[in-house]
Amino acid sequence: MTLDLRGHGRSEKTETGHTLPQYARDLDAFLDAQDLSDVVLVGWSMGSLVAWEYVRQFGTDRFQGFVSVEQQPLDLEQEGYDHGVFDFDELRGLMELAQTKPHELAWSLIDSEKPK
Numbered sequence: 001m002t003l004d005l006r007g008h009g010r011s012e013k014t015e016t017g018h019t020l021p022q023y024a025r026d027l028d029a030f031l032d033a034q035d036l037s038d039v040v041l042v043g044w045s046m047g048s049l050v051a052w053e054y055v056r057q058f059g060t061d062r063f064q065g066f067v068s069v070e071q072q073p074l075d076l077e078q079e080g081y082d083h084g085v086f087d088f089d090e091l092r093g094l095m096e097l098a099q100t101k102p103h104e105l106a107w108s109l110i111d112s113e114k115p116k
Contacts, residue, residue: 003030005050024053031062042064 004011005023017026027050031039039082044052048068058068076091077084086094097105 003027020049020053023050025058027054028058037062038064042067044069
């Protein structure tokens with residue numbers, strides 16, 4: 001079973017509610033509506049961030065397992081949290097590359113040589 005987040009895929013397009021905390025609440029409402037428990041939650045990319053936010057808000061009581069695909073728990077380093085990946089300047093640089101030179105960004109994230 002899959003969930004399209006609001007404004008994604010085939011779900012209704014909305015102008016509001018596009019925050020991780022709201023997506024996590026939407027996930028909780030979906031689990032309630034489907035009467036689901038003991039689920040294996042799989043989040044891919046941004047879906048992983050939503051899943052981590054769900055865990056922050058609601059815990060793991062409904063989970064039999066949790067799989068995070070292609071996303072770390074937090075992009076930005078924060079004091080007292082060991083799992084952030086980038087400092088602010090690095091993250092800003094990556095966002096700039098994403099908007100101006102997406103192919104260069106892709107190659108910066110791949111651990112291999114760029115083709116000639």
